[in-house]
Amino acid sequence: MTTDSSSQDITYDEVAAAAAKLKKAGTPVTLDALVEELDGASPSAIGRHLRAWRAEHEQPAEPAPVELPAALAAELAKWARQHAEEAGAGPREAMARLERDMDELIEAGSRLEADLDSANSARYAAQAAAEERSEEIERLNAELRNARQVAMDALVNKAKDQLAIDGKDAQLADLRTQLERSVAAQAAQSDARLAAEMELVGATTARDSLAAELKDVQAQLAQAKSDRGALRMELDALRKKAK
Known part of the structure; x- marks a missing residue:
């Protein structure tokens, strides 16, 4: 001690x-x-x-291993599996819903892509049609300008023809007046000459001379009528051309 x-x-x-x-x-x-x-x-x-x-x-002694009876271990394993299945039912259902939602999203995305492709195709077709229509409109505008120019030229030519016709009418009227004056003057001269000759050579000579002179006047009148007819035909032709 x-x-x-x-x-x-x-x-x-x-x-x-x-x-x-x-x-x-x-x-x-x-x-x-x-x-x-x-x-x-x-x-x-x-x-x-x-x-x-x-x-x-000193180290603490390790506890002796605990061994469960086989029947108890089997029951515990059965309970564990059942508990796991019950506990996993909710997550599995949620996972299934997520997979279904994902499939629906993928399908919706595919439909949206198809709709987008269709919309792009329609837009490209509309652009092409608009370009073609723009070219067609430009061509029609050019043709319209040409048609307007042709119509304007036609109106100008028609106006010129109308002026020419009006000038011909004035010329015909002037010729008619001159012809009438010439015939009247010739008739007066013939009458005066006839009177003088009748006084000089007698009634017979005067009558023969008058007859000859009358034929001459008639021939001149016929020629004047022929000239007037020719002028009228020319005037009618000009009027038809103007129409």
């Missing part, structure tokens, strides 16, 4: 040496055994050093 130890000077090394001695002797290292071995030492001081010694030299 160790003697002359007190609670004031007990050290860890003293407690550790006493514990090692007990352990070597096969005696369990307990607080009571150490208090007895370290006679006169304070149990509280020994207890503090004993906790430090155990933490350093």
